[in-house]
Amino acid sequence: EAGVAQSPRYKIIEKRQSVAFWCNPISGHATLYWYQQILGQGPKLLIQFQNNGVVDDSQLPKDRFSAERLKGVDSTLKIQPAKLEDSAVYLCASSSTTGGRSPLHFGNGTRLTVT
Amino acid sequence: GENVEQHPSTLSVQEGDSAVIKCTYSDSASNYFPWYKQELGKRPQLIIDIRSNVGEKKDQRIAVTLNKTAKHFSLHITETQPEDSAVYFCAASRTGNMLTFGGGTRLMVKP
Numbered sequence: 001e002a003g004v005a006q007s008p009r010y011k012i013i014e015k016r017q018s019v020a021f022w023c024n025p026i027s028g029h030a031t032l033y034w035y036q037q038i039l040g041q042g043p044k045l046l047i048q049f050q051n052n053g054v055v056d057d058s059q060l061p062k063d064r065f066s067a068e069r070l071k072g073v074d075s076t077l078k079i080q081p082a083k084l085e086d087s088a089v090y091l092c093a094s095s096s097t098t099g100g101r102s103p104l105h106f107g108n109g110t111r112l113t114v115t
Numbered sequence: 116g117e118n119v120e121q122h123p124s125t126l127s128v129q130e131g132d133s134a135v136i137k138c139t140y141s142d143s144a145s146n147y148f149p150w151y152k153q154e155l156g157k158r159p160q161l162i163i164d165i166r167s168n169v170g171e172k173k174d175q176r177i178a179v180t181l182n183k184t185a186k187h188f189s190l191h192i193t194e195t196q197p198e199d200s201a202v203y204f205c206a207a208s209r210t211g212n213m214l215t216f217g218g219g220t221r222l223m224v225k226p
Binding site (some may be wrong): 033040042045055058090103105109 | 116119123149151157158159160161192204206213214215216217218219
């Protein structure tokens with residue numbers, strides 16, 4: 001099966017600029033996650049979707065981050081305006097069910113550098 | 116919310132030796148515990164997982180043990196090889212909730 005697709009792979013922006021990341025999950029996977037992985041740390045969940053609805057966005061900094069999954073398939077994550085501390089790898093993952101009943105499959109991530 | 120602590124942060128072993136990575140979790144309702152391996156610049160990949168109704172699970176050279184009473188679980192790699200060198204992450208979740216990851220262990224296997 002095709003894996004989770006993400007683009008772009010790398011992005012360099014200046015602080016206060018905006019940026020968007022795209023993710024296409026494995027076909028048929030209802031649950032989609034966005035994780036932020038700061039260098040040297042474990043992935044931290046930003047938002048979880050079940051189909052096109054938000055299941056958990058308690059750790060998403062909503063003053064600057066937004067995410068959508070309008071048709072229940074691919075998703076975009078946006079940061080506006082970006083801060084230096086947003087430099088990280090943004091990982092998208094999908095699973096066929098929620099809450100650990102099936103494994104997470106990760107994409108290759110988007111490495112964001114904010115200067 | 117759930118908090119997962121992982122130790123050690125770095126681990127260096129000789130090829131052929133065993134490696135053990137330990138994690139503790141805070142939420143007694145957590146019931147799913149996967150382990151991911153992340154090679155440099157690559158995506159995390161699931162290597163083994165365990166559910167709370169099982170105390171131990173093995174897959175060739177890797178095994179995971181779970182102690183629900185003490186709220187800790189461990190990854191054991193036997194007969195380590197240079198290709199085992201990577202960062203390993205443990206994680207925990209309860210049904211319906213998201214995975215919380217530990218901080219990672221950088222394993223270095225010296226030939």
